[in-house]
Amino acid sequence: MAKQHVAVLMGGWSSEREVSLTSGRACAKALREEGFSVTEIDVGRDLAEQLAKIKPDVAFNALHGPYGEDGTVQGLLEILGIPYTHSGVLASALAMNKPMAKDIWRAHGLPMAEGKVVHRSAFGKSPVLPHPYVIKPLNEGSSVGVHIVFEGDNYQPQDDASWRFGDYVLVERYIPGREIQVAVMGDRVLGAIEIRAHGRFYDYEAKYTDGKATHLMPAPVDKNVYEEICAQALKAHQALGCRGVTRSDWRYDDTAGEPGRFYLLExxxxxxxxxxxxxxxxxxxxxxxxxxxxxxxVEDASCAR
Incomplete structure (x- = not known):
């Protein structure tokens, strides 16, 4: 039997391009070692032509950020009839749009921080939320564009010349405590890990620079809390209709002692x-x-999901 031909999609043009290239190269190397025939594609706007030329059996989507994980490239792969890894068009689009995802999770009773969507200009008027609060782009990943505004801080996105994430932002109440992340693989929860950033929070630099954060696996929290946060992570995965592998981000507020309260971020x-x-x-x-x-x-890859 001929080797299954996998196209690994990576790079692209989002703010997470370099992370995607690193992810894609690592996955391509591992897939070759697993016996697959692999073609690496640094994705451009001619992706459809590239895929039509090489005719892969499966697309391994290692793209990050807009166009790669927001349902856009998933729609293209659906049109071309190429099975692909991770979530489908709808789930990808919903998960990438933080306010929409929160609306669905709220309907499923998942615990989340209070927040709202506001125009950038709102920050020059009355306080948008009591301090401290978090400002996030509506549809970016890897903590790109995230700012925590504490009492006394005067950060305002309308004055930030580097802000390139649109006129509307998500503002949420800052949750003190610990950073917990949970991995789901299909219908199975793999576990929860705690991240202790050495800086102010688990930002882009801490995520991708060695020595900037400490990882504790499994997360050292109350046993019942651990089991519940894992169960809620699976619920969040299923509520959006995700498939493949996902990772959900949580805050666990144990500042008043164990057991504390946990909140789903994204x-x-x-x-x-x-x-x-x-x-x-x-x-x-x-x-x-x-x-x-x-x-x-790769084995889980499909279309029309």
């Missing part, structure tokens, strides 16, 4: 697969090697 339908990424680390703790993980993703 879900990543195409989590990073870099050497510092959390899903491979959580999977390894469960006895699943990196090669086994990416093989499973």
């Amino acid at each position: 879900i990543n339908t195409q989590p990073g697969m870099t050497p510092l990424s959390l899903v491979p680390e959580i999977a390894a703790h469960c006895g699943i090697s990196f090669g086994e993980l990416v093989r499973w993703m």
